[in-house]
């Protein structure tokens with residue numbers, strides 16, 4: 001069994017690490033300052049400028065196929081990159097990326113949605129969640145009815161990341177209620193529409209404990225032409241699951257970098273903070289927190305890389321991805337809590353970024369499948385015999 005990285009993976013990982021250290025981390029004080037002043041910490045223009053800088057070195061479209069100008073990298077390398085990006089709380093992502101389901105676009109949609117999204121000229125958002133349907137996404141009520149060559153969409157979406165800034169939305173609506181309700185019709189009855197902002201949907205910012213809030217979207221008789229159906233009528237649920245499934249190893253990958261950085265801060269703090277005549281690093285209580293955190297980061301790293309490796313092998317990786325997502329969410333939150341504890345009162349202040357990470361990492365246990373939903377998936381796979389306790393190696 002070979003756990004080593006290829007020369008190319010090492011080079012890519014090291015380049016991103018250096019880029020984050022030299023270009024992203026120096027922005028942190030200003031990002032914090034702005035956020036504390038109630039402003040957006042990192043603007044779209046700043047993000048774009050940095051993305052173009054990375055592009056000059058060839059870092060563009062990590063998972064985007066080469067035929068679309070991307071790097072077309074494997075999932076393991078993508079996870080390594082994401083972990084490096086996670087070392088800073090500046091919300092920076094490499095450019096050249098489009099939602100995986102946009103690659104189902106037909107020729108016309110390709111020109112209008114896919115290519116401009118990859119180029120960074122247009123922004124998308126993904127909208128399935130509703131006030132009455134989150135984990136239970138099959139319960140969505142937003143509807144679309146056909147009138148001539150158009151579809152008329154009515155309903156409300158909520159917690160839509162980037163919903164206030166998006167130029168268009170991939171919105172999921174019920175087009176056949178009977179098919180949706182019939183047993184085993186998980187991929188029937190729901191359709192995905194590409195709706196430009198000028199079709200008239202409205203967005204409203206939702207204030208959250210995080211720094212960049214999602215939006216609620218209102219659709220009132222929003223008319224979308226037939227040609228704006230992504231995929232096929234009734235295929236929407238499958239597309240939605242494909243979109244959500246894509247990120248299951250990438251979200252906890254980012255948490256690897258964040259928790260590594262946090263534990264490095266805790267090590268530094270524990271060596272310099274003196275109580276009762278000794279650095280707190282000398283206390284077993286502190287050492288155990290550091291030790292447990294290091295073990296858990298290591299376990300998370302291998303869960304994530306193993307899930308990514310399964311994606312690359314083309315085998316069913318859903319169990320491994322759910323495990324990585326669940327463990328990442330739970331452990332990142334335990335670790336940031338310990339790191340805050342090691343910093344004492346200072347950890348609780350807004351002078352240090354620990355409380356910011358504390359709030360941000362909390363989201364990992366909720367979006368793209370809550371802890372409970374990951375556990376549900378993992379247990380169901382075991383009970384139905386789709387996966388073994390022994391894992392992939394059996």
Ligand SMILES: Cc1cc2nc3c(=O)[nH]c(=O)nc-3n(C[C@H](O)[C@H](O)[C@H](O)COP(=O)(O)OP(=O)(O)OC[C@H]3O[C@@H](n4cnc5c(N)ncnc54)[C@H](O)[C@@H]3O)c2cc1C
Nearest residue numbers: 126127128129133134135159160161214367368369370372
């Ligand atoms: C910041 C943020 C960004 C988001 N971005 C997007 C986005 O871009 N697009 C989008 O469509 N959605 C987005 N979401 C929505 C997110 O995916 C949902 O919040 C999530 O799926 C949970 O749904 P819910 O909030 O309705 O909670 P609910 O489904 O109401 O769940 C409430 C609680 O019950 C638990 N629960 C539910 N069902 C079960 C069960 N069967 N067994 C045990 N426990 C259960 C849940 O785990 C949770 O703890 C975002 C959410 C947030 C907070």
